[in-house]
Amino acid sequence: MRTDPAEWRPRDIDDLEPAAWDALRANTSSVTAGPGAGKSEFLAQRASYLLETGICRPPQQILAISFKRDAAANLRRRVWGRIPEHADRFTSMTFDAFTKSLVDRFKDLLPVTWAMKRPYRVGFSSVREVRDFLDNLAASADPGLQSALNAIKGGTFISDMVGPTQLPSELGATTTPAEYAVLSWWAQKYLAHEVPTVDFVMLNRLAELLIRTNPQLRRALLATYPYVFVDEFQDTTYTQYSFLHSVFGGSQTIVTVVGDRKQRIMGWAGALDDAFSQFEHDFSASPFELNWNFRSTQQLVDLQHRFAELLHPQAQRQISQVPATLGESPTAIWSFSTTTLEADTLAAWIAADIEQSGRPASKYALIARQKVADLEPALASSLAKQQLKLRNDDALIGKVRLQDLLKDELIRLLVGLIRLGASRGGQPGAWRDVVGILAQFIPEELNREVGSRADDSLAAFLVQLRSWFAARFLDNHIVASPTPERVKELTDDLTDLLTEFVQLDDLAHKRVFTDRPEDLDITLDAFKLRLGAVIADADAWDQVAGAFIEEDAVPLLTIHRSKGLEYHTVFFVGLDGDQWWAHARETIDSTMAFFVGVSRAAERLIFTQCDQRGSQSPIQDIYDELARGGVPLVRIG
DNA sequence: ACAAAGTGTTTTTTT
DNA sequence: AACACTTTGT
Numbered sequence: 001m002r003t004d005p006a007e008w009r010p011r012d013i014d015d016l017e018p019a020a021w022d023a024l025r026a027n028t029s030s031v032t033a034g035p036g037a038g039k040s041e042f043l044a045q046r047a048s049y050l051l052e053t054g055i056c057r058p059p060q061q062i063l064a065i066s067f068k069r070d071a072a073a074n075l076r077r078r079v080w081g082r083i084p085e086h087a088d089r090f091t092s093m094t095f096d097a098f099t100k101s102l103v104d105r106f107k108d109l110l111p112v113t114w115a116m117k118r119p120y121r122v123g124f125s126s127v128r129e130v131r132d133f134l135d136n137l138a139a140s141a142d143p144g145l146q147s148a149l150n151a152i153k154g155g156t157f158i159s160d161m162v163g164p165t166q167l168p169s170e171l172g173a174t175t176t177p178a179e180y181a182v183l184s185w186w187a188q189k190y191l192a193h194e195v196p197t198v199d200f201v202m203l204n205r206l207a208e209l210l211i212r213t214n215p216q217l218r219r220a221l222l223a224t225y226p227y228v229f230v231d232e233f234q235d236t237t238y239t240q241y242s243f244l245h246s247v248f249g250g251s252q253t254i255v256t257v258v259g260d261r262k263q264r265i266m267g268w269a270g271a272l273d274d275a276f277s278q279f280e281h282d283f284s285a286s287p288f289e290l291n292w293n294f295r296s297t298q299q300l301v302d303l304q305h306r307f308a309e310l311l312h313p314q315a316q317r318q319i320s321q322v323p324a325t326l327g328e329s330p331t332a333i334w335s336f337s338t339t340t341l342e343a344d345t346l347a348a349w350i351a352a353d354i355e356q357s358g359r360p361a362s363k364y365a366l367i368a369r370q371k372v373a374d375l376e377p378a379l380a381s382s383l384a385k386q387q388l389k390l391r392n393d394d395a396l397i398g399k400v401r402l403q404d405l406l407k408d409e410l411i412r413l414l415v416g417l418i419r420l421g422a423s424r425g426g427q428p429g430a431w432r433d434v435v436g437i438l439a440q441f442i443p444e445e446l447n448r449e450v451g452s453r454a455d456d457s458l459a460a461f462l463v464q465l466r467s468w469f470a471a472r473f474l475d476n477h478i479v480a481s482p483t484p485e486r487v488k489e490l491t492d493d494l495t496d497l498l499t500e501f502v503q504l505d506d507l508a509h510k511r512v513f514t515d516r517p518e519d520l521d522i523t524l525d526a527f528k529l530r531l532g533a534v535i536a537d538a539d540a541w542d543q544v545a546g547a548f549i550e551e552d553a554v555p556l557l558t559i560h561r562s563k564g565l566e567y568h569t570v571f572f573v574g575l576d577g578d579q580w581w582a583h584a585r586e587t588i589d590s591t592m593a594f595f596v597g598v599s600r601a602a603e604r605l606i607f608t609q610c611d612q613r614g615s616q617s618p619i620q621d622i623y624d625e626l627a628r629g630g631v632p633l634v635r636i637g
Numbered sequence: 638a639c640a641a642a643g644t645g646t647t648t649t650t651t652t
Numbered sequence: 653a654a655c656a657c658t659t660t661g662t
Contacts, residue, residue, distance in 0.1 A: 068650065096651040104652095122652055200651050235650095269649065370648055519652080560648050581647080581653045593648075618653080 002054040010045045011082050013038075023256075023288035024049055030233070030276050031258045031288045034308065034318050035599035036295025036566065039258045040071070043229050044078040046256065051086040056227050063225040064092040067232050070407045071564070072097075075231065077436070091225075095240050096200040099207040109214050110206070111169040120196040122203075125189075130154040137184055148177035157181070159270035163201045163239030167209045204239050208246050222251050233259035235266040236275040245282055255283055262311045263596050265560060267589045291316050295566050295602050297324040303331060303605070303629045307595045310625070311588065326603055333575065333607040333626060335616075337637045342610045343382035345636055346571060350554060351386035353569070361388055363568040366556040367597050369579040376556060379573075383554060391553035393561055398526040403561055405526050406549055410513045413437045414498050414527060419545035420458075421465030430545075434458060461501045468497060469541045482536065491532040495524070559597040570601035571608060575622070578614030583622075594622060607631075 005025070010016055016024065023031045024046050033039050043064065050056040066072040076092035083090075093101075100122075107116045131154035138149035152161065165182045174180040190196045198206070211218045228248055230236070236244075248255055257279055264271055272278060279285055293301050298320040308315040324330070336342040350364055368375055372394045380390040393403035405411055416434040420427055438454040472490065482490070504513075504520070513520060534547045546552065555567075577583075583590040598605065607626070609616055616623050627633070 069652095094651065100652060124651090203652090266649075558648065577653075584653085589648095614653095 003052045005049075005053045005055065008049055008053050011048060013041065013045070016042070016045065017290060017292040019288055019290050020045075020292075023290070026256075026286055026288065027254050028283050029256055029286045029288055030280050031256065031290065032260060032276060033258070033290035034260055034293065034315070035263065035304065035596070036293040037260075037290045037318070038292075038294050039260070039290075040075055040231060040564075041078070042290070043231060043256070043258055044075060044082070046229070047079045047090055048083050050227055051083060051089060056089070058089065059224075060226050061089045061091055061224055062227040062229065063098070064090065064229040064231070065095050065098060066092065066230075067095060067235060069094055069097075071231060073409065081436070095243075096203070099200070099204045099243065102207040102210060103203055106210050106214070106217060107206075109210055109217060111209070111213050113170050114167060114191075114206070114209060116196060118195060120190075120198055122199065123197040124199050125158065127154045130157050133185065133188065134181065137181060141180075145177050145180065149181060152178070152181060156270070157185075158199065158201050159237065159239070162186075162205070163237065163270070164242065165205070166212070166242075167205055169209070169213050201239055204243050208243050211247050218247065221247065222253055226253055228253055228255045230255070230257040231259070233257040233275055233279070234261055234264040235259070235271045237266075237270045238272055239270075241272055241275060241278065249282055255279075255285070257285070262308050262315065262592060263563070263599075265563065265589070265593050265596055267592075268586070289316060291318050293318040293320045293322070295322065296320060296599065297322050297330065297603055299324060299330050300601055300603070300605060303626075303631070304595065304599050306625050306629050307591060307598060310591055311595060322602065324603065329632065330604045331606070331626075331629075331631045333609065333623075333631055333633045335633060335635045336608065336610045337612070339378050339610050339612050340382075341637045342573075342608055343378040344385075346379065346573075346608070347382035347386045347388065350383070350569075351388060354388075359568060361552050361554045364554050364571070365562070365565075365567040365569075365600065366390075366554060366571045366573050367559060367562050367600060368556070368573045369559055369593065369597075371579070372556055372558055375573060379556060389550060389553035391550040391555045393555055393557045398529050399522050400526040403557070405523070405530070408513075408523055409437055410502075410504075410520075410523055411527055413502065414495075415545050415548050417461075417465065417498055417501070418494075418541075418548070421462050422469050422541040422544060431458075465497065468494070472541075474535070474538060474541050484536075487532050487536045490535050491528050495528055495531065499524070559593050562600050563596055566600055566602055568602050569604040569606070570597075571606050572597055573608050574613060575607040575609045575619065576614030576616060577618035580619045580622075583619050587621075591622075 020042055023029055023042070031039070031042065033042075047062055047064070050062060056062055064072070064075055066075060072092045072094050076090070079090045079092070080087040110116060134149055134152055134154060134157065138146045141149055161178050162182050162185060165179065167186070171183065174183055186202075190198060190202065211221070230244070244255070257276070259276070261274065261276060267273070276287070280287055296304065301318045301320045305315070305317050334342075334345065336345065346366070350361070353359070353364075354361060366375075366379060372392060376390065376392050376395075380392075383390045391402070393401070393406075395402045397405055400408075413434060416430050416437070419430045420434060435454045435458060438458060504524075513523075530548060531544075534544055538544050538547055574580075580590060580594075
């Protein structure tokens, strides 16, 4: 039943801050908020508000756009889990999935000039390929054009030139060298190619052309989605923004964008300088700023604020909602002579802190600016001496990065099944997770609670899986380690058993996980590789799921990969010129990256510097600001 | 054969 | 900025 808007209350959280209440009820608006403010949660609550009150009334839908797949999945899970009865009216997908789906569904409506004669292929062009194309083009061009074409950079041609160029509905004479280069690119990759090959920038332009040349299609889209959300708006590229503007600009659609100007870390990849101001201007949006911080203690918020002010002098000070529990000082800079001493000190300190606090290792994180693989060996061996594990989220498992593998829906399902099958019950979280993913095969299941078809078939399968485990003894300490052949046999059999249950050979089921069958193979290969390594090392089947996702390890990750995550204690490793070599050249972007790293910490933040790697002088401004913030510098060794 | 000059790499996502 | 690696010139 519909809730009266005045009576509506948020679910699963105590309350919203006053500014969030205002933004929740507002029309087209930009909502900016610092780290830990719960920006995605705000969008999830606004979705509940619009759907439960009937302000967004059937059959109208909300379209939520994110940049990354896991961000889109995360928002979808929150809303579907909270209001399953409205799940069919909340669409959460990535920018690229949305533009691609438009091209796939309506490609027949493309203008004659751009008609797609054959099925297209998605393919990415290397910098080398782009450079060769530009060189060839220059070689055969008029002398007047040659120097202009040669001056175009291969690395930014797609994002800076192909992206911003609107496709003309009919081809005519070109007026600038850039336009000539862009249309020649389209001619070669799309118009004249035996298999039209496009990347997501080009798909975006085709989708924009479709909407621009088919007013009835645009009207249908606007009628379906009167409410649009965009998350992480600070990282919007010019191409993405221009698409949003073409489709939803000047319409009745109510657009809500959310993000943080100070956390723009994709500038080097083409993100707009200030997407918010542009949006507020073009869409007449009302700005809102949220100021509560649900992540960090006030002391850490105050330190973060020093850097926030450097980036945005008008930044408002956040108010922490988290009580401090640590007695000692929550921040420090540790300066070492050698990398061995640095790694040993960190490892011993973490081990002692875990011993004393009982916190799991996953509440600590080692975060670096770049070149994480170079830092890994020393840190891993020092942690191993303390019986602690290091998880390098950047490591390649087959062709997949560990962090991406662990976020993959299929992998979560398979590991969840192993967890449920190998344990003696008491895994409600894993059960919910697995049923949630299974329910995607049978969407009508979302409307039912306990006793659904997904529950029944899962229970039946787990009986089978338990007997499989029971029949195969696994103890690498008592019995001699299994031979590689035996490990491979166990890995293959278990994988077959699991994928048979998931019915991965069924095309419809396959499509839930990926559009490209060859990617499924890459994911499954990576799954088997890791499963084999885990089985070879495990003492019992109930350890396998935990070892697979290494939930008891200290993660090591780059700032870019840490975005959106949080840890009790963060070690910001390598506060030196080696890791921060680009700081002088791109001070603003570099400081934003620093800000993102600093704001991952909930209660404690320790920086390290090591003479063997680099000195502090190239980032003296950061050291000065930390000193002004009262962060003590401790020399060790 | 060897030194000088040049190039690529570093932070990453999207079906 | 700094390093690894390749190409060019003598």
